[in-house]
Every structure is written in C-alpha cells, then in structure tokens.
Amino acid sequence: MPAKAANPLDRMFHPESIAIVGASATNLEGSWVRRLINFGYTGQIYPINPKATEIDGLKAYPSVRDIPGPVDYAIFNIPARLTPQIMADCVAKGVRYVHVFAAGFSEIGTEEGKQTEVRLKQIAKEGGLRVLGPNCMGIYCPASGMTFNPDFPKEKGKVAFVSQSGAESMRLVFLAQDLGIYFSKVISYGNAIDLDAHDFLEYLSGDDETEVIACYIEGLHQGPRFLSAIKRCLQRKPVIVLKAGLTESGAGAAASHTASLAGSKAVWDAFFKQTGAIPASTMDEVADIVQAIQRMVAPKGRRVAIVGRGGGIGVIAADICERAGLKVPPFHPETQKKLLEIIPEAGAGVRNPVETTLGMGGAVDFYRRGLPIVDADPATDVILVHMAIDVYGGHTPDLPQRVTDAADALCEKAKTLRKPLAAALFTGGHADTIMAVVAAREKLTKASIPVFTGVESASRAISKFASYSLAHPQ
Amino acid sequence: MPAKAANPLDRMFHPESIAIVGASATNLEGSWVRRLINFGYTGQIYPINPKATEIDGLKAYPSVRDIPGPVDYAIFNIPARLTPQIMADCVAKGVRYVHVFAAGFSEIGTEEGKQTEVRLKQIAKEGGLRVLGPNCMGIYCPASGMTFNPDFPKEKGKVAFVSQSGAESMRLVFLAQDLGIYFSKVISYGNAIDLDAHDFLEYLSGDDETEVIACYIEGLHQGPRFLSAIKRCLQRKPVIVLKAGLTESGAGAAASHTASLAGSKAVWDAFFKQTGAIPASTMDEVADIVQAIQRMVAPKGRRVAIVGRGGGIGVIAADICERAGLKVPPFHPETQKKLLEIIPEAGAGVRNPVETTLGMGGAVDFYRRGLPIVDADPATDVILVHMAIDVYGGHTPDLPQRVTDAADALCEKAKTLRKPLAAALFTGGHADTIMAVVAAREKLTKASIPVFTGVESASRAISKFASYSLAHPQ
Numbered sequence A, B: 001m002p003a004k005a006a007n008p009l010d011r012m013f014h015p016e017s018i019a020i021v022g023a024s025a026t027n028l029e030g031s032w033v034r035r036l037i038n039f040g041y042t043g044q045i046y047p048i049n050p051k052a053t054e055i056d057g058l059k060a061y062p063s064v065r066d067i068p069g070p071v072d073y074a075i076f077n078i079p080a081r082l083t084p085q086i087m088a089d090c091v092a093k094g095v096r097y098v099h100v101f102a103a104g105f106s107e108i109g110t111e112e113g114k115q116t117e118v119r120l121k122q123i124a125k126e127g128g129l130r131v132l133g134p135n136c137m138g139i140y141c142p143a144s145g146m147t148f149n150p151d152f153p154k155e156k157g158k159v160a161f162v163s164q165s166g167a168e169s170m171r172l173v174f175l176a177q178d179l180g181i182y183f184s185k186v187i188s189y190g191n192a193i194d195l196d197a198h199d200f201l202e203y204l205s206g207d208d209e210t211e212v213i214a215c216y217i218e219g220l221h222q223g224p225r226f227l228s229a230i231k232r233c234l235q236r237k238p239v240i241v242l243k244a245g246l247t248e249s250g251a252g253a254a255a256s257h258t259a260s261l262a263g264s265k266a267v268w269d270a271f272f273k274q275t276g277a278i279p280a281s282t283m284d285e286v287a288d289i290v291q292a293i294q295r296m297v298a299p300k301g302r303r304v305a306i307v308g309r310g311g312g313i314g315v316i317a318a319d320i321c322e323r324a325g326l327k328v329p330p331f332h333p334e335t336q337k338k339l340l341e342i343i344p345e346a347g348a349g350v351r352n353p354v355e356t357t358l359g360m361g362g363a364v365d366f367y368r369r370g371l372p373i374v375d376a377d378p379a380t381d382v383i384l385v386h387m388a389i390d391v392y393g394g395h396t397p398d399l400p401q402r403v404t405d406a407a408d409a410l411c412e413k414a415k416t417l418r419k420p421l422a423a424a425l426f427t428g429g430h431a432d433t434i435m436a437v438v439a440a441r442e443k444l445t446k447a448s449i450p451v452f453t454g455v456e457s458a459s460r461a462i463s464k465f466a467s468y469s470l471a472h473p474q
Helices: A032-039 A080-093 A111-127 A166-178 A197-205 A223-234 A248-258 A265-275 A283-295 A311-323 A333-342 A362-369 A371-376 A389-393 A399-414 A431-446 A455-471 B032-039 B080-093 B111-127 B166-178 B197-205 B223-234 B248-258 B265-275 B283-295 B311-323 B333-342 B362-369 B371-376 B389-393 B399-414 B431-446 B455-471
Strands: A017-021 A044-048 A073-076 A097-100 A130-132 A138-140 A156-163 A183-188 A212-217 A239-243 A278-280 A304-308 A382-386 A421-424 B017-021 B044-048 B073-076 B097-100 B130-132 B138-140 B156-163 B183-188 B212-217 B239-243 B278-280 B304-308 B382-386 B421-424
Touching: A017 A032, A032 A044, A073 A080, A080 A097, A080 A111, A111 A130, A156 A166, A156 A197, A156 A283, A166 A183, A166 A212, A166 A283, A166 B311, A197 A212, A197 A223, A212 A223, A212 A283, A223 A239, A223 A265, A239 A265, A239 A283, A248 B311, A278 A283, A278 A455, A283 A455, A304 A311, A304 A371, A304 A455, A311 A382, A311 A455, A311 B166, A311 B248, A333 A362, A333 A371, A362 A371, A362 A399, A371 A382, A382 A455, A389 A399, A399 A431, A421 A455, A431 B431, B017 B032, B032 B044, B073 B080, B080 B097, B080 B111, B111 B130, B156 B166, B156 B197, B156 B283, B166 B183, B166 B212, B166 B283, B197 B212, B197 B223, B212 B223, B212 B283, B223 B239, B223 B265, B239 B265, B239 B283, B278 B283, B278 B455, B283 B455, B304 B311, B304 B371, B304 B455, B311 B382, B311 B455, B333 B362, B333 B371, B362 B371, B362 B399, B371 B382, B382 B455, B389 B399, B399 B431, B421 B455
Parallel strands: A017 A044, A017 A073, A073 A097, A097 A130, A156 A183, A156 A212, A212 A239, A239 A278, A304 A382, A382 A421, B017 B044, B017 B073, B073 B097, B097 B130, B156 B183, B156 B212, B212 B239, B239 B278, B304 B382, B382 B421
Antiparallel strands: A138 A183, B138 B183
16 A cells, blocks of 8 residues: 555546547547557547447447446547536546547637536536546646657656646657657646646646656636645755746737736746746746756756867857856866866867867867866866867768767766766758757767757756756755 | 949958968868869969978979969968068068968967067068968958868858857858858958958948848957947948857956957947947857848838747747747737638637647648738738747658648748748757758748747847847838
8 A cells, every 4th residue: 555645636647447528430540549549548448429339449339428337537529519518427427537628618708618618617516527628638648548649759757747738738748759858747738627737736746757847837727726836846846837928928929828817027026936946938948947957967056167169159158158147167277277288279278168179089089088177177066068069060071970979978978977967969950960960969868968959058957957956955 | 443442351352362381282181272272262372381392283382482473362371480480471572461370379378479479460560461360260252262161152142250269150151051141251360460350340341242241259459440340331231249258257268268358248238239230149149130131021110920830839939029029919900800710710819929720731721821911910010930830740750741831831922921021940859850841941041031940049030130120221
C-alpha cells in the first residue's frame, strides 16, 4: 500500500476504460478511437455511435448507458448543442470524468453558447461528475497511453504542462521533442467549467512522475486558489508560468481567444515576486528554461564564463548576458595566465570572454585543454560555450564535419566539469550545416548539455534558472 | 565624365593592382593570392616574397620596390614587427593604400605592440599613404573581386557594412547570404590608425551602389566626425548601428578585444535619439532590419495585423508585438465581418490576430481568400504572417509538402498586397521539416517577402523599420 492517499485525479490520468462519444464509423484515420489504440492505451475503449455496431474492431454502443462495464473517462467529440443530454447520460451511467473536446460554448460569445455551457456545468455538478473543458484538447499522458495528437512522442518524461491553450500545448510538446525533452502529463483545459488550472497544479505538486511544471495562462477564474496551488508546487519543484495577455494588444487577443480577463501587469508582477514562479514570455523560452533546469547543475551565482570564437561576437555576447541579468566579469588573473599558455596567438582574448584557438581544430582543442581551466576559475559560476564555428567556416564543405567534431569534444569534456554548462548552437541557413547542427544538438542534449539557438536565448534561460536555484538552494 | 568628383576611396575599392606582401610560395590554398584569383579580381596581382620567383603562376618580387608598374593597394600578410620597414618601401614605391592584415599592435597591450603601431602610423602619414588596419580583415567588394574570405558569395548587393570586428563582418555576410541578401562593400577596419569608421561612412553616403548601411562599433577615436558622417548618411539612406559594449560586461570585453573605450550608455542613447540611426543589439537583428528595409513597403504606422493559426499563439504574438513597440488593434468591424464569412468554425479568432482556417489546406486557403481582406483593413498598417503550420502537424510525413504549399500560396498572393508584409517562419528541429523550411524561406525571400525566425525577431525589425520610415517619409 502506498504511504500517501492516492489523489482522485490519478484515475483521470490512468483510466481503466474510456468511452468515445461521437466515434466516427467511417473516418477511422485521425479518430479518437484509432488514436488511443495506436498510442498504446491498454484499457477498455468503448466507441459510442448510435448508427454503428463495430468501430475499428471494437464493439460500438448506441449510448454511454448501454456500456456493460464501468466507465472512468468519456471524451465528447460531438457538437456543443448535444453535450448536455450526453452529460446526463454519463451521470446516469456513473462516468467519473468527462473531457468535452467540443468547442462552441462561452468562448464564441453567443447567448446559445453561454447557456449550453451553464447547463452542462449544472448537470455535471449535480451528478458529481468532474469535467475537463469544454473547448480543449484534453490529456496527453504517455505512461497511460492517452494522447490528443497521434504524432506526439510515446517517450515518458518528467515535465508537466498545464495549458489554457490547445495549440500551445502542441507547440511545447514538439519544441521539447526536438530538444529531447519529454512529458509526464500535458493538460489542455480550455474553458474550465469544473476542473481548472489550480486543480491540476495541486495534483502535480504531489505527482512523483513530475519534476518540473510549466503553465500557460491567459486568465484565471479563481485567483486565490491558483496562487496557493502555485505556492504549494514551488515548495517541491520549479514552476514556469507563461502569463499571456499582459499587454493591451495581448489582453485584447486573450479576450477574443478564451474570453479571459487577462488581469493587470501590476498584479502579475506581484504574483511572480511573491511566489518565485519562473516567468516566461514565449513557448520557446518555456522549453529553454525546462532545458536549463533538467540539464544544468544549479548555478551558484550569476557570473558567466563565455567560451567561443570571435572578439566582437564575445563583446555582443557579454552585452546580451548582462541585459539578461547576468555578469561577465574578468577571469581570476591565474586563470587568464593559464589560458594564455594554451592560446599563444596575438589578439585572442583570455580575459572573459575567452576565444577558442584559431584554425580548424581550434574549438576541439580548446574544449579539451581550455575548459578545465575555465571550470576551475573562481571568478565565474556558469560556462556558456557559443559554438559559432560557422562564422569562421562559412559554407565550406568541411563545416559539417567540424560541427560534429566540436560536439563530440564538448560531450566528452562535459562529463568532467563541475560548473553548470550550456551551449549556444546557431543553426544557420545552409542545408548541409543545418543537418550537422541538428545531429550535434542531439548529441549534446543526450549528453545532458542544454542547447540553445543563440546566446540570447541561452542567457535568458540561465538567468531565470539561476534566480530560481538561488532562491531555492538544495 | 561623371557629374560629381570621384571619391578618392573609390580607387581603394576598385584597385587596378594589388601587391601581396608575405605571399606564401608553399601554402597556396587559402593564400591571399589564390583568394583574389579565384574570386575574380581582374587587376594586376603582385606576390611579394624574397625567396620566390613565381607564385601561383604569377611573377613574384622580392620587394614592393621591385614591382615594375604602379601599385594601388598592398596587403601586409607579415608579422607586426616587419610592417614599418615594408610601409617605408610602400611609401617609396608610391603605393596608394595599404591594408595591414597582421595583428600584434596596440590591441595586444604590450609596449612593443604599441610602439610598432606608432611608427607604422608615422611612416604612412609622412608618406601620404592611406592605411586600413592594422589587425583587420580588410575589404570585401564583389564588384571588384576583392574578398578576405574565399567562401563569401560573388553576388553583388546594395548593403554596405563597416565593422570594427572581423568576425562580425564574416558573420553578417553569411547570415545575410542565408536570407538572400548581398553586399556592395564590407570593410573590417580594425585598429584604424588612419582610415576610420567615419571615412568609410562618408564615402558610403555618396556611393550609388549602396542603399543601406550597417555599422558595428565598439569604440570611437573621433566621435564628432563619426556623428557628422552618420548624419550625412541618414540624409540619403538608412543606417543601422550595432554599438557593442554598452553594458559593464560588454565594455570590459570591448576593452580587451579592440582596446576601445566603449563610452557611456547615456551618450549613445543621445546619439541614437539625435541622429535617427537604427539601433541593433545583435548581428541577427542587423540582418533582420536589413531584410525589412530591403523587402517591405515602408509602414505607414505601427499597427500590425497578425495572421496565423492557434489562439494562444496569437495572444503571445500580440504581447510580443506590443513589447517591441507595435500595436495589435482589433480589425475594423467590416473586416471582422468579412473574415467571419470565410472562417465559419467555432473558436477561430477574427478580431486580430486572425486565425487561418483549420485543417491541412487552412493556411493556403486563407492566404488566397483572407489576406486581401486583411490588406484592405483600415485599422492596421502591416501584415505579419506566422507560418506556424508545424504546430498543427507535428512531425508528420506530409508537413514538408504543406510548408511548400503555404509558401507558394503566400508568394503568389504577396504580389497583390499593398500593405507591407512579413513572414515568421519557425525552423523547427526535425530534419525533413527543416529542409522544407529552408526551401520555403528561399522562395519567400526571392519573392521579396522578408522571413524571420519567429514573431519576436519579426516584430523587432518591423518596429525599427517603422521608426525609421515614419521619421523619413519618402
């Protein structure tokens, strides 16, 4: 027996049976039934379709009421106007959780849409049934074989994402996949007539499968409960919050998208200050911060050692770091002296930023001999390697090989470093180079080195992770 | 005869003869001689090497003094300590311009380096010879076949770049090449013991081959002359200035890189305010702003119409635009009404941002039927299309084709639009998609649609171009 009581939402993420209301008998490709089967859901699937007896090899039922066994979870893939009746059927059947995928409720702004939503809510509440949605993608949980997108990865991970937007939930999963980051649970919760962001956050705060939580919010229905849920999560794990609609333009868009009152910037500034939640402003930044958290040792300070080639590039990188809230101080004199011994050329900087030695093998050689020196420097806390090898090679045939060699050398050396390490790897626009960069990125992320598209995104993520880790020492 | 007097620097960019001092007789690959021959320089090349009689099929001379004909331009590819003597030879020979490629002067901080630089400067000044450098890459001018990098494109363009950093000059040329943008002249000027940023800017202000000027500066030797040169340029054409070293970290790095006093942020803020020069903070941003200037109709205001898929993505995009100094106001009611007619689905926004219709062909269909409606909207000035089609497709086999179809449809429709148009095209991390995105980017840029990596970079560039164009109405 587990020591702690199971959270009732556990069953929602691991249902033993799922009814699909509005299961298509003709369009199997892309159907919810096919999606669950293909994704590896092993529980009972009940297709509901009054005109079919069998769908995709499974017995179909005219109504939820006709299902012989118990039903944990039902997905409503039907027009909005039909949902109250089906909800009543689900109550009668004793269904525990309903995901209303359908749109066409309060978010479209019509009187009919609003009234349907009110009725739906009332039926569920009176029947003691919990509702996810309406107007949402629902649940992605690789461990239980649940997904709303057939192309999502089946790999399990330790990141949870709670999203008011369905599109953002898809965007983050794919962005993260490209970086080798996977999820425990993703919840797109839509209009939230019942289960809301704070319910999922409270659940995730105690979920052992989740180490990092990210959240996309346009507006809140219950501010105080959200605040307390976020605080509870932050006692145990980092939480990243992308609050969209903080500008006038964004607030207008949010009102149109989810009928949300976006809330004032001052209120949200206070929220971040009070809770210590990590703020993000784009989905790419969310993925970057997750990478930093999952792959870097917690920084003990904000002082960055920059390693790369190109004096001017180093100056710009230093400016970018400071604008992101970091510092690029000079290395300790002893460090500079040691670096000078391995970089004999005139003009190459050793102060910080330090330049990798010139020539084709410069980066590789420096990673091997120079990184340990930088790692031992007492004046800096984090190492940021910008692999701007393209600058010196342009579109030469040997560039892909050089990118590969540099990645191999960095992966090898990274194991021996004690400081947190991050890599900025510029993709470029040339086909051969891009392929090499994609392969190098995969190598680096597999070696647990976070890879960012540039110094700008890297420094933002490092700075935000540093703020979190300095406020939450292990 | 030309109506205006030729600028004396014209000859430096179009020399009739070039002497290479320190021409290698053994390492031909990668040599300055081979570089000029391969790049198409058609003037006379004189290799100088006391130990060779012929290099790469050209007669070699022991000294500049031994060259039979006149010499317009000499490149010093020799150690710093040898440069004063060779400079004296050049004065004796009557060489007009010398590019001192060598490093090892004041920038390394040694007494010897500083003294060599002083002597070099004195000899050149007394001899009436103009010097480019030392410690710099020199000139890239596709029209005359001059280059310092063998992999630079031979295509001529209308952009000039004046750079205190050699690495940055390479980075911008390659970044721009990936976007289909080419150069009239690129000058990496290094320590500037004689010819300095203001000399090149004054020249470029009157250069008919140059329509846009960009500039990378760490520190100035003659502030007032720089200021007046920038003002003169801005009377005729846009000038983008990347002033590096404006933070404490960056200023420290600049001191180490080019021994520059970076100058205070307040002074540079005043500079930008007074001149109207377009500020940039990264090289990617310079390339983005150049794209906006070269490819967009001048915006008549700051109000952006956002077109794409995904409600939450639209909210974030609106926030990003406003943070970049733009606005995303609601469309005129008439526009919304017309859009609703072609987007019948529940939940798709028509207020602004407008969502392209769902499904595989959604983007293509919207570009054809919806863009003309957005183009006619009186409440917005610029159209920003974010082609986040990957969000809805993930890593599906048909995504590359969809990216291609969307790009084709946008290219076709773009010709008919009157408003300035920009595209944000997210690269993604999946090999097949990336290849399709690279191909789509090429199509779009060839159709003169600026392509940015995301809404963030797009909105920054649009905002800065709008500031310039509103202050400089045509």
